Amino acid sequence: MGGLAGLAAGVYGARARLKTVILEKGSTGGQAATTEELENYPGFPGGTTGRGLTKAMEDHARSFGTEIKKENVIDSDLGGETKVIKTKSGNEYRARAVVLASGAHPRSLKIKGEKELTGKGVSYCATCDADFFEELEVVVVGNGDAAVEEAIYLTKFADQVTIIVIHDQGILDCNKQSAERAFANPKIHWVWSSVLEEIKGDGIVESVVIKNIKTGQLTEMETNGVFFFVGTVPNTDFLQGKVDLDEKGYIMTNERMETSVSGVYAAGDARVKYLRQVVTAAADGAVAAVAAERYLAEEEFFKKQVSDFDGAVMAVFWAPQDEESIAAVALLEKTAQELGDRVKLVKIDASRSEVAVQRYQVTTIPAVLFFVKGEVAARISGQFTAIEIKEQIADLL
Structure with missing residues (x-):
């Protein structure tokens, strides 16, 4: 829960003098930390790096007193006045308010060969693995912002990057600026009106089979790696039956980030929202923390003035x-x-x-x-x- 949304909530929560703890099973930063170039985060006209931004936010949160603990959350009991968060290590954390910022992970297309060759040429993170493909050839699946921007980053290492696009020639789902940069990059090649059918290789990726969706023709192309950028899946399995989720598993909230359970909030890529970007994750975290602080203040007021x-x-x-x-x-x-x-x-x-x-x-x-x-x-x-x-x-x- 230590992505951009969680870190922003940590900044706002701790600054409001709340005892604030972030539980994160890996390194902080979430998906944003694996993005090499961030060109649209406000205040950085020359761009910044995902890792640089998330490290600055982590330091900011810690400076106000936020604790960051390495824990893998596996279950929760959110229904009572005191919420209980359970981790794989056997620890339990108790709080009167919780912000769920569990993020999302890259979607798998379950293509033949994808699972078997993951980590052996199949990747979902250009920043993590691009340097393994220096002077080699790779394929990118997807045509949204993440796919095109990461493909551009891959050209710093690979000799050729081929993007497989399901749409007709010239049609992309990414923003216009990224599209223009990609079209102008001589290392990027395009395969239009097509989908990836199969990934082949004996222990490592050696080739892919591409299917033209208009003709049905199958073409085999040699390559050294395959990068998938085809959306995300929310990390909400541990929340089934705990808070209301939509049909895709995303957490349902209102504009104050309140979930269906009193005292429980959600922020970032794990919740239902129109735009999943670094800037909206940070905004979600800020709103959730402020809403939680006001909730706790009202709870304390009622306890002292009414319940007692x-x-x-x-x-x-x-x-x-x-x-x-x-x-x-x-x-x-x-x-x-x-x-x-x-x-x-x-x-x-x-x-x-x-x-x-x-x-x-x-x-x-x-x-x-x-x-x-x-x-x-x-x-x-x-x-x-x-x-x-x-x-x-x-x-x-």
């Missing part, structure tokens, strides 16, 4: 811009004084307490919720009188 009180609590949801709710607060303050020490009034600004509003399904203001031992025992919405309030308290006590 030995008596009846009148929690009035109001808004300073609503005249009716201002009048209701004044009435309740007077009534609470008349009712004595066993009754407490707690004022909650509905415009600033979204967690409480959602949790207790407050749809109109003013609204008064009556709590006994931390649980809602009754509620009144809209206009009410002091007599109605006193009768309700009498019933509860």
Whole structure:
């Protein structure tokens, strides 16, 4: 969970004086750390490297007090007030709020020979493996941003990079700038309207079989390596049945990064989103950490003001811009004084307490919720009188 989203959450969480721990089974940075060139991250007009950016974010998070522990998360119990994260080493981490930033991994096409030759010429990371193919020839499968940009990077090492594209000639799914650079690169060759059918080799990659999707013709081409950039799969197997996932396994959230479970947030490539880029991962992490901090603050407020009180609590949801709710607060303050020490009034600004509003399904203001031992025992919405309030308290006590 130590990719860009997790690191950004670490920066914001620790800076808010929350005890913040990042659990990461490998090196920090996630997929971004394996990207050699980042040309579209704001603030770096000359570009930067994935590893350089992620290392700077790691140092930033640590500087605020974030702990980064080498742990492989395998299970979780997220339903209670205290969340429990379980790791392969047998350790358990307990927290009142969790940000899920488990990222994603490269998608496999399950082509014949792909699995057998992975690590033997088949790769999913140009930055990791490009130097193994110096002065050799490689094939790239995919035509999105990652595929084309990584193909350009591969030309620094390989003599020839052949990109297999499922679309007609000249049509790519990547951004225009990357396409123009790739078309202008003499080391890049193109095979259009085609897909990879098979990877062949005796212990190492020796050739590939390419199928033209229009004619069905199969062509065998010698090559030394195959790089796949055909999308990702979310790392959410350990979250099945824990939070709501979509049909592809991505975590479903709202704009505050809240999942279907109270106190649990998600950020980065593992969640349902329109754009999966380094900048959006960092933004997700920041939003998730801020939302978690506010959730914890409201939880602490409720515990001190409502749950721990030995008596009846009148929690009035109001808004300073609503005249009716201002009048209701004044009435309740007077009534609470008349009712004595066993009754407490707690004022909650509905415009600033979204967690409480959602949790207790407050749809109109003013609204008064009556709590006994931390649980809602009754509620009144809209206009009410002091007599109605006193009768309700009498019933509860």
